[in-house]
Amino acid sequence: MSGAASTENMLIIGASLAGAKAAQALREDGWDGPIELVGAEHDLPYERPPLSKGLLQGKEERDKVFVHESGSWYVENRVGLRLGRTATAIDRENHRVRLDDGTELPYGKLLLATGSAPRRLNVFGGDAKNLSSFRTLEDSERTKAQLIPGSRLTIIGAGWIGLEVAAAAREKDVEVTVLEALEQPLLRVLGPEVGARFAALHRAHDVDLRLGVGVDSFTLQDVDGVEQATRVRLADGTELEADHILVAVGAAPNTGLAEAAGLKVANGIVVDATLRSCDPDIFAAGDVANAWHPFYGEPIRVEHWANALNQPKVAAASMMGVTDLKYDRLPYFYTDQYDLGMEYVGHIPSSGYEQVVFRGDPASGEYMAFWLAGGAVLAGMNVNVWDVVDDVRALILSRAVVDVARLQDPAVALADVATA
Structure with missing residues (x-):
């Protein structure tokens, strides 16, 4: 793709990680024409994982979160x-x-990397000014x-x-x-079997975790002329x-x-595996893209850093005219909570999973978990067990039917858990 040149404008809406990386990729792949990157925030494009991890914990400096160190x-x-x-x-007709x-701003090709926004609670007092959300660098610092x-x-x-x-x-x-309104933390992502492990983790650190509870409203109080929420009223009173x-x-x-x-919009902007929308000149990437995934055979939208x-x-x-490059990476995310470090790779499709298999003892704090359907691994998670993500990814991509007893045994290499 090197050597490409054009006066056609590449316009990117959303100066986030996805937007900044798209601009970088265009330049690295030889695009010599104009690039415009538009963002609603006043900060330089930054990465979001540190906001709720290292930056919030005081372990990472503010200037380390930016995609590029300076303007x-x-x-x-x-x-x-x-x-x-x-x-x-x-204006699709006039490409503006x-x-x-x-x-x-004119565009020849347009990338929408507009991300996502925190949901609000539709209850009395849910719009109080002092209710915090957590999405931006400003939110993290506050x-x-x-x-x-x-x-x-x-x-x-x-979540x-x-x-x-x-x-x-x-x-x-x-x-x-x-x-939490549901019966376990992270229920929709991890299911009840693994969600229960995170419930136990937080309770062990003296978090008052209340599950299966609904928020009825907020009690408002006038503070210096501004109504602020001071209490949370639950559904049980x-x-x-x-x-x-x-x-x-x-x-x-x-x-x-x-x-x-x-x-076309359905749980995000609907795009194909090349990230092209129903308009051949408009593309989407990041949180906002509901992209067809060749491996899973269905569209998926992923709100994670990777x-x-x-x-x-x-x-x-794709914006530069390449038609045979498809986004087929397996979803990946990670979390750090207390002394727990976790990585997850894979995806539970709309058809769901049939069983969860643990490898190692969850009570020990070092274990793996696998979600299976039809005897094959759909997704895997490693907790305080390192350098295994590539092996888990290979196991998923193989679609191999596994021997559950061997999968449970840490002494058996993941490459050797398939049935004969």
Whole structure:
């Protein structure tokens, strides 16, 4: 692809990890024409995993979260970086995008990397100004400042963000209550068998984890002329006081721009395996892309760092006219909570899984878990067991039917667990 040159504008909406990596991939693959990168935030493009991990824990410095260390990279690589600007409309017929300041930018090819936004609770008081969400660098820095020893933090939602913030807060001696509507943490991702392990982990660290509870409303109080939520009222009438309340009930893809433009939207912007939408000149990558996955034979949308890191390479190639490069990497994510380090690779398709097999003793804190259907491994997770992700990935891609007894035995190499 080297040597490509054009005056046609490559326009990227969303100055996040996916957007910045797409601009980088275009330049690395030889695109010499104009590139414009537009982002709603005022900070340089940054990576999100440190926000709820190292940065929040105080183990990582702020300047380490940025995709490129300084704004000079964008200048040196002739990437027009427009921060603090939001795209408001796409004119597909005339190949132009309108921004909130009235500017109109032309495009030859357009990449939508608009990410996702935290969901709000649709209950009385759910729009109170002091209810926190956790998505941006600003959110992370505000939350970090609130982690004062002895203070009370209530987190609504026991997903990845909720649990990682809970772990960081407990390490600062903050009193933490986590409220989850489902029967286990991470139930939709990991199922009840493994979700229960995370419940036990947090309770062992004195988190007041309440499962199967619903939030009825928030009690509002006038503070300096502003209504603020000071208590959480549960469906059973229980009221919880808190110094700070974090709402972490998931995120919704930012599809409004695409939908208004008439693109196909269903749980994200629908794209094929090359990340092209129903419009041949518009592509999507990252959290907002619901992409056809060749291995699973169905579209999947992944809200994790590895997707935002790796999809842009394919999107950039497709924008430059390459038609045979498809995004077929298996989903991957990781988490750090207390002394637990975990990696997960694979995906549970819409048809679900049939059983979970543990390798090693979960009570020991070092184990693996595998989700199976039809005797084959769909996904695998390693907890405080390292350098095995490639082996797990190979096992999944092989579609081999495994011998469960051998899969359970840590003494048997993963390459040798298939049935004869």
